[in-house]
Amino acid sequence: MAESARDFSDWLEGELRSDHAGETGAVWIYKGVLAARPQQSLRQFCERHLQTEEQHLLKMNALLPHRAHSILLPLWRIAGFMTGFLPACFGQKAVYKTIAAVETFVETHYQQQISHPALINAPDIRATLEACMQDEIDHKDEAAKLAGPSQNLFIDIWCWLVGAGSRCAVQLARRL
Ligand SMILES: [Fe+2]
Ligand SMILES: [Fe+2]
Numbered sequence: 001m002a003e004s005a006r007d008f009s010d011w012l013e014g015e016l017r018s019d020h021a022g023e024t025g026a027v028w029i030y031k032g033v034l035a036a037r038p039q040q041s042l043r044q045f046c047e048r049h050l051q052t053e054e055q056h057l058l059k060m061n062a063l064l065p066h067r068a069h070s071i072l073l074p075l076w077r078i079a080g081f082m083t084g085f086l087p088a089c090f091g092q093k094a095v096y097k098t099i100a101a102v103e104t105f106v107e108t109h110y111q112q113q114i115s116h117p118a119l120i121n122a123p124d125i126r127a128t129l130e131a132c133m134q135d136e137i138d139h140k141d142e143a144a145k146l147a148g149p150s151q152n153l154f155i156d157i158w159c160w161l162v163g164a165g166s167r168c169a170v171q172l173a174r175r176l
Helices: 002-035 040-063 073-088 092-114 117-121 123-147 153-175
Strands: none
Touching: 002 040, 002 073, 002 092, 002 123, 002 153, 040 092, 040 123, 073 092, 073 153, 092 123, 092 153, 117 123
């Protein structure tokens, strides 16, 4: 029994570390876009989303003790910044596509955690993850609508890289 409680807390800590790392990256994505001095409509979109991501990060800070933070946080900040800054240099469509790609990944990530049987015994944490996931779905839908249909192979390849990078980042952040 004690062993399974420890297994659960080890699993949960790894998952929450990945969430905390992800929300850190999300904050820095929007900082990256804003650093590229986008036009007003994109700036307002980013400022609004940034506020939500900062709230998510506060929630993760409340769930995850400081000692359990990812040791790679500086890397997640840089990666997040570049994930926002680079597409912003190519225009707002590239940014909206990037946000839609990131949030598609994040929705799946949170959904996998929420549907894990172990979380039945942690309803408060589950509720927090569900609330964050709903915001991410809203972000994804809004960005996808603003981006419109894709007709750019370069952006599609970039978004595939963003998804692959996000998967790698989660794997690393669960452990480190
Ligand atoms: Fe978030
Ligand atoms: Fe988000």
